[in-house]
Amino acid sequence: MSEEASEAPRVLLxxxxxxxxxxxxxxxxSLGIISRTADTAVKALDLVHRHEELQVIVTDLQMPRIDGIELLQKLSMRKRARPLAAIVITGHASLDRAVGALRLKAVDFLQxxxxxEEVAHAIQRALALLADEESEIAEEDGPTRTTVTTARPNYLRALVAARADRDAIFQAGLFSDPAWDMLLDLAMAEATGRPISVTSLCIASGAPTTTALRRIEDLKDAGLLDRIPDPQDRRRVLVLxxxxxxxxxxxxxxRQASRLGINID
Incomplete structure (x- = not known):
């Protein structure tokens, strides 16, 4: 057995x-990624509690009793020395529910x-993202710098949360144009170093896929975004x-931060 294969699994399915x-x-x-498995969210929570070395969770959204969304919510409330990166799996019938997973900071979703191979690529991206975050934390030299470094993504997260509150409080469909939602998601993705694909952006917009794709083209024509092949997976197209x-x-x-007296420089 190779040294890599003998390590404690870092992935939970x-x-x-x-x-x-x-x-x-x-x-x-067979691709060199050893994983633990759980067939219920309850078992998954137990495994996460008992195995601190777990770093990535790959979870289906539709499960009995506790579904994938609730599982991610419960995990987000747990204090761990090393937070889990989440990858969600969904079928076509539940694409609308993937929006909630993306709001819970899922780094990717797969259909x-x-x-x-595609799950392995997603896991490798998630591990790379976690490594980058750990490197940034290690380079921080004091609480003041940490506050400045995290202010921008935290403010963007607040804007995303405000959008979710708006949709919950007001009648659904009142704010139907997805263009602004897409720009906000792209800004958030760049601030946190998370690549976002065309498919993920369509789902995060909350609009029908055909509408979202048209708005992506409109934003591209306006010179605000571009699409490039994922260098790690040529079948995947990233949006920047x-x-x-x-x-x-x-x-x-x-401008918005200055109105609220928030320093995000």
Missing amino acids: VDDDPDILVELSEGLA KPLLP LTEEGRKRMEAFVQ
């Missing part, structure tokens, strides 16, 4: 379908049916703010 768990765990093992889009979002964030 959660799905109520045992066949999917077996197929996926065996497929990942069934799944190939072990252009320099002009970044400049305008920066101007908006700065």
